Amino acid sequence: QQQVKQSPQSLIVQKGGISIINCAYENTAFDYFPWYQQFPGKGPALLIAIRPDVSEKKEGRFTISFNKSAKQFSLHIMDSQPGDSATYFCAASGTWGNKLVFGAGTILRVKS
Amino acid sequence: DTGVSQDPRHKITKRGQNVTFRCDPISEHNRLYWYRQTLGQGPEFLTYFQNEAQLEKSRLLSDRFSAERPKGSFSTLEIQRTEQGDSAMYLCASSSWDDNEQFFGPGTRLTVL
Numbered sequence: 001q002q003q004v005k006q007s008p009q010s011l012i013v014q015k016g017g018i019s020i021i022n023c024a025y026e027n028t029a030f031d032y033f034p035w036y037q038q039f040p041g042k043g044p045a046l047l048i049a050i051r052p053d054v055s056e057k058k059e060g061r062f063t064i065s066f067n068k069s070a071k072q073f074s075l076h077i078m079d080s081q082p083g084d085s086a087t088y089f090c091a092a093s094g095t096w097g098n099k100l101v102f103g104a105g106t107i108l109r110v111k112s
Numbered sequence: 113d114t115g116v117s118q119d120p121r122h123k124i125t126k127r128g129q130n131v132t133f134r135c136d137p138i139s140e141h142n143r144l145y146w147y148r149q150t151l152g153q154g155p156e157f158l159t160y161f162q163n164e165a166q167l168e169k170s171r172l173l174s175d176r177f178s179a180e181r182p183k184g185s186f187s188t189l190e191i192q193r194t195e196q197g198d199s200a201m202y203l204c205a206s207s208s209w210d211d212n213e214q215f216f217g218p219g220t221r222l223t224v225l
Contacts (some may be wrong), residue, residue: 006154019159043203043216044155084170089154098206098212099145099168102154 004092006103008105017062019077021106023090026071030092035064035075038087047088048075080110118204124223125194127167130202132190133220144187145214146179148172149201161187176220194224 004063006023012021023033031052036044049059050064050073057064063076077084091100117136125131137144147155158177163184166168170183171220173179176194192199201221205214 034213035218041218041221043218044217046213046215049213093155093212098207098214099157099160100214101157102180104154104223106153 004090004101005105006090006106008106010107011060011109013080013108015080015082015085015110015112017080017110019075019080019084019107019108019110021075021088021090022072023074023092023103024070024072025092027092027094028071029094030101031095032090032093032098033064033066033073034093035062036091036102038089038105045087077108080108082110082112084108085110114184116204116206116215118202118217118220120168120220121218122223123224124225125198126225129194130190131222132188132194133193133202133204133222134186135204135217136186137204140208141206141215142184143207143211144181144206145207146189147186147205147216149203149219150199155203158184158189168181191222194222196224198222207208 004025032082035047036043046058048062059079061078064072092105093100121198145160146158149155161181179189190200201219203219205216207214
């Protein structure tokens with residue numbers, strides 16, 4: 001029940017295209033859903049996050065779509081750039097100390 | 113404040129040795145978290161502190177692991193009698209008590225030979 005399942009494992013997108021990464025969760029007590037970006041040898045960097053009271057949140061080229069009934073959420077990267085090439089992690093947390101449960105990650109490669 | 117810092121960035125040790133890592137959180141954050149990340153996986157929660165109190169420990173945190181945050185500021189994570197399976201990136205994150213946003217440090221890469 002604590003798992004967050006992420007897909008795809010890897011993704012190749014052309015420059016200017018849309019990158020879409022999906023996550024699903026089981027535990028309905030989760031109430032905070034962030035996305036992190038990680039470059040090799042670096043710590044994860046918070047990109048954008050959403051709570052279940054909204055269905056979509058947009059910040060620049062990054063959009064989270066959230067479907068509470070399906071217990072799914074996704075990250076859309078519009079106008080993908082080579083500099084977006086990184087590993088992306090979805091995560092979830094509840095009210096029990098806010099520890100994050102992470103997905104397994106998606107390796108994104110944007111081809112120029 | 114430049115964010116969460118961790119020291120050292122890399123540590124190579126021989127099996128059986130003890131190692132200690134340090135984390136300095138963002139100064140106004142009173143929650144501090146430790147995670148472990150192995151190659152190709154997402155970070156896994158180890159433990160967290162609110163001020164100096166250690167409020168939760170994962171089952172991943174065997175009795176060879178101990179974490180402290182003595183004055184509610186920096187934290188240390190010690191691994192005793194290291195094993196090759198301890199090789200991983202150890203990540204520290206911090207947050208405010210009233211905010212879910214966790215900000216991660218650059219991590220300490222541990223290699224146990």
